[in-house]
Amino acid sequence: MPVSQLGRRQGTPRPAYRGADTDATLSDQLELEHAGHPGTVDPGHALVRYTIPSDGRDVLPTIRAQFHRIRTGAETTPRLETGSSVSQVFEGSGEVTVGDFSWSVTRGDLFVVPSWTRLSIRSQASPSDSDSGALDLFQFSDAPILSKLNLFRAHTEESHA
Numbered sequence: 001m002p003v004s005q006l007g008r009r010q011g012t013p014r015p016a017y018r019g020a021d022t023d024a025t026l027s028d029q030l031e032l033e034h035a036g037h038p039g040t041v042d043p044g045h046a047l048v049r050y051t052i053p054s055d056g057r058d059v060l061p062t063i064r065a066q067f068h069r070i071r072t073g074a075e076t077t078p079r080l081e082t083g084s085s086v087s088q089v090f091e092g093s094g095e096v097t098v099g100d101f102s103w104s105v106t107r108g109d110l111f112v113v114p115s116w117t118r119l120s121i122r123s124q125a126s127p128s129d130s131d132s133g134a135l136d137l138f139q140f141s142d143a144p145i146l147s148k149l150n151l152f153r154a155h156t157e158e159s160h161a
Contacts, residue, residue: 002029002046003066004039017050023132026069030134044074044123056146064143070094070123078120078157084140085113092110092125092135118157122149 024084029046032039041047050065051058058064067090070076078097093106099117107129113119123135130136146152 002039003041003049006027022048022067026067026136027132030069030071032033039153042074042077044071045069045076048112055159060143060144062142064141066139066141068121068135068137068139069132070121070125070137072123072125072133072135075119075122078118079154080116080118080157081141082115082152083146084115085139085143087111087113087137087139089139090136091132092123092130094119094121094123094125094135 025048026046029039029048030044033043033046039046046069048059048067050067068076068087070092072092087110089105089107089109091107093104095102096105096111097118097120098111098113103111104124105111121135121137124131125135127133143152
């Protein structure tokens with residue numbers, strides 16, 4: 001489900017979350033943005049959260065699963081969150097900044113973001129390393145646990161390069 005559209009929905013839990021559906025949803029978000037309509041979380045940054053369709057809850061009670069697509073040249077807004085996350089580069093390449101450290105990532109790389117550590121990601125994907133022409137990342141985090149304990153917090157830094 002696009003993060004911009006979270007909320008209660010009619011339906012039943014899906015037995016499978018197919019890659020083709022995720023790809024289409026991410027592409028649709030970026031196409032809407034290109035046409036001048038809202039639909040992305042940042043310019044050039046589409047985000048899908050895997051949820052239970054009937055109520056919008058995370059698919060797992062203790063783990064949040066999300067898929068990011070960051071258009072080439074786009075950079076995510078720097079963000080801090082309580083809790084921790086792990087991301088895997090599905091395809092594409094880019095530069096990740098976690099706290100004071102920056103490094104390049106490519107397909108198959110994993111990176112961890114500790115609690116309340118600044119994260120920003122810049123896509124440097126090209127047609128040679130990405131079918132979508134973007135940096136695609138699968139991310140999971142412990143946000144549902146912290147939300148249930150009323151401890152989840154997030155802060156977005158508005159000004160970034």
